[in-house]
Amino acid sequence: MGPLGLFILLGLVAELAAVTQNKSQICQPAPPWKINGEAPMEANTGQVTVVALLKASRHFCLLQAASLGSLRDKLIRQGLSNVSYLIVNEREELSFQMYSELLRHAPAGVPVYQQSPQEPDVWHSLRGKKDDFFIYDKCGRLAFQIHVPFRFHVYFNVEAAIRSTYSKDLCGNCTFYTTNTTLQEMENVTASEISNTEDTKMLQSLLQEGKSETLVSHQHAEDTEQPEAAPNGPQASPVPWPGRRAPERQLERAWN
Template structure:
């Protein structure tokens, strides 16, 4: 299932880019037990794939299960934590939540909040710029995968 979900996320990325929604970002956190499948997973997508391990314990820190999806708004605020089946691209709920986050401002980010967040993220002095103010959302769904998926 995870390999298919990765391919579905890649197709979704392409379809969003084709209609000008280029500031939506996906990433995958591969389940700690799925380390053997990391190369296969990364070959299927153009976005980042991170390998969880027993030291990082990303899945545990996020209180996540396999195929969970986390959606963050443009300010880095967690907007949705979707679990299976809602987290699957083919379910429709996930796409609806991505578009809702992209087209609206569910956490009420302001240009100052966004520029401060961007500054903290990039270790630069926060400076609001017109391009940052116009940016709709950066959605970063994260799935955790295992090798038997």
């Protein structure tokens, strides 16, 4: 394992050391929620579903939204195509007004849901905060909840969590996970791609061994960030996953 893999693993160990805040939600079905009468989780039964809670008023959240496209495309190239990605904007006034910015930065095919002040708060229903990524298994049960702050290594945790949830019935007794189906889906990952994802395998192993339930959620640190100015200028190009500027782009090349 190279220096990058070791650094990522050290960061993940620190994540696993955190006391879980929403441990009781693990392997539980997603709480029912609707936006404008639509129930996205029900429509995605049978697929792994990634729900990202992002604020349109935060520049880093816009980068995260754009970066989802790179992650999705990478996983599709490696045979993980049966994954749905959803973005839910917060319902506070500033984020509500800047919804179009979040929609503009999101990759094509990834829906961005805008909450109405008159509807129940989806973020509250999920017991989540800004920068939370919820990964649900094919039966709609919560497999991972990962908080993505201003630290690039956690992006790899999201990728590893998706891979693990995609290929393994972590919560058990889900009829959408069958041996034949899983093998057929994973056959699309070539031998060379497998050899290039040894660090990801190690991340999955740590995620599985870090908790007795083989799953992990993340306790939020105190949110003390200061307001940041809204981005200006022409439309930003989608940034490579993990969605940060150099030197993280160099690290992303090393990972791939």
